[in-house]
Amino acid sequence: MASAKTKLRLQERVPLPRTAWKLADLAVLFLLLALLARRASSLVAAGGAGAAPACTWCWVAALICEAWFTVVWLLNMNAKWNPVRFDTHPERLAERTDELPAVDMFVTTADPKLEPPLVTVNTVLSLLALDYPAGKLSCYVSDDGCSAVTCYALREAAEFAKLWVPFCKKHGVKVRAPFVYFSERGGAAADDDDDVVEFLRAWTSMKNEYEELVRRIENAEEYSLVRRADGEFAEFVGADRRNHPTIIKVLWDSSNQDAAGDGIPSLVYVSREKSPTQNHHFKAGAMNVLTRVSGVVTNAPIMLNVDCDMFANNPQVALHAMCLLLGFDDDVHSGFVQAPQKFYGALKDDPFGNQLQVIFEKVVSGVAGIQGIYYCGTGCFHRRKVMYGVPPDNAAATTTSMKDSPSYKELQNRFGRSNELIESARSIISGDMFRIRTPTVVVPDLTSRIEAAKQVSACSYETGTSWGQEVGWVYGSMTEDVLTGQRIHAAGWRSAILNPDPPAFLGGAPTGGPASLTQYKRWATGLLEILLSRHNPILLSAFKRLDFRQCVAYLVIDVWPVRAPFEVCYALLGPYCIIANHSFLPKVTASEPGFLILLVLFLGYNVYNLGEYKDCRLSVRAWWNNHRMQRIVSSSAWLLAFLTVVLKTLGLSETVFEVTRKEQKSSSDGGADADDADPGRFTFDSSPVFVPPTALTMLSIVAVAVGAWRLVAGAGEEGVSGGSGVGELVCCGWLVLCFWPFVRGLVGGRGSYSIPWSVRLKAALLVAAFVHLSTRK
């Protein structure tokens, strides 16, 4: 690649200072270690003197849990230690537009009910309208739902794009997802528009066109579409989403320009072949099909992928990404470029604890300073060669067969039997695509490539190849993003964080209890699958080129589900001790150093966390919501994920990808759901995920009652060694506060705001069993 030295730098890596935070990190660590030491020494002393704490095993269990919490703290410290930011200068690319590489943009959708086609259409339109040479952009949509409505919606969108894209470019529209643009009245008028009247006319007509598009899409019906006289959607007749041949449609071919569609990127619809006898690997499988289909059609050296609800919020995002892809002297620094996930129309104060703002600002920016940001599944630009398993140039000579003109046979074993794909992969591996800078489209006619594209989307195509292992998105985990990112880092690539202002992409965060917990459960399931696989970061660090600190940084998230048993055990200690009249905490007296350590730690830890939220410009409420959601998620989604994977490992069940429901935001309500009385309030259904936290809530309430009663009734006997005391009572009270949404679900609320009776019954049985076991002599 041409040396960037003579030119202005496209990017700058800026380390972010955090000395005060580092000191706070160390202070909390010190307190944790002091607590462990204190506990261990009192166990040893008690053991020696024969005066064991009344409940030795409670103390041992507490020690183990606290040791685990210390490990988690250390993992986080490593991840957050030295964060960086990358500043990008897209204006410096202005004279270098002919150097810009082509980009294939991928959008995945899986279910027209959970993911309304209009959501996907908005995402696609925002991509088609990016500020980037249109001839170098192509958009591919994968539809695992095999829905004629989705296909029809996209075809209509391609028509609409012919008006929308020129409109956006002419008037410098800031957010190019139409539903956002038309919901923000203020954003309507372009600042530098002299002819206001003309603009308003154009705006109104555009809004009418969009409303017309919405109407057509919302009124479209699967049944009447597939039976249309012109047979345009005939391929969908009788297609079952789990069993159908590949359907590929070129909805817009930018090389076929007529006057109206000049400058609109190509749009291709792909619904890969499905068969009930084949494993389709969910999103990872869909991404691999898109990679191959685009490989034989346009073969751009850069691939962007977004979920169907993640629209481009910054029209310059591809240029910002290019600053990081072209702006280093060596490609190794940006194997992929990832934008942190951010959300549109997010609920105030993050009531479901899934906007992950602090995680992204603190942990993920920190990881960006090690080997590079994680791959987050959406909002990511990959080099195609990285996805093809090509190691960076400076890699050890052992893997060079992938770099120096591999033989046809080798390529066939890796990429499968398609000649077209092998040829295209060869040019990617040799780097031709960057050297011969084709100014416009690479392939003259997309339709002529359909046959080759169908061949590579067949569900048996991958058999006996490296797809899903060394090539493409990696199979074997519900969180294919983390797994795939790990493989890329383990090959020696680094990654760069893309954080332009305004934010690059915005998507939807699930709302309501069931959807949020389902998402957390899927993530945690996938993460534990990674931890238990041969792709776990420890092995990758030992045997491949995963940086040791990066390995530790991956563990921060990979161990999410493992945190569940420890947290639940610790949460049970308080109620157990109160009910059985034992103690697991030091006595509450100022002369007891153990108690002081615990008190300072409890306050210090929470003040530290609150400080992080304040540092990220968030409210106290947002901190508290996240704190309690963490406890809720641990005892529900993560715990169930843990059990699911245990069952899977025993061969008793399979893991499936449960797609998150996306809300369709119309241009009039601007995000808030009108008929939902209280969108931030926790909702429930009869899923087993709600049983453990409901039980824990009931148990804590019982424990608080018993503890308070004992404190009052037995005030005289305080000091009976070993009995439960104020510490245990405070623990249980704190739990009740953390599980407050469940308290409300138990006592108030109707409909989905109330915990279903089946869940209450199961929880009550668990509580009864627990109380029985704790009081058994």
Ligand SMILES: O=c1ccn([C@@H]2O[C@H](COP(=O)(O)OP(=O)(O)O[C@H]3O[C@H](CO)[C@@H](O)[C@H](O)[C@H]3O)[C@@H](O)[C@H]2O)c(=O)[nH]1
């Ligand atoms: O069989 C499937 C299942 C899902 N998807 C698509 O995968 C994307 C992500 O699914 P979603 O239900 O929105 O999951 P989220 O939890 O919101 O997604 C996060 O977590 C996933 C891993 O669990 C990553 O793949 C995503 O990129 C990341 O945004 C969506 O576009 C789906 O259409 C498919 O294409 N095929």
Ligand SMILES: [Mn+2]
């Ligand atoms: Mn999503």
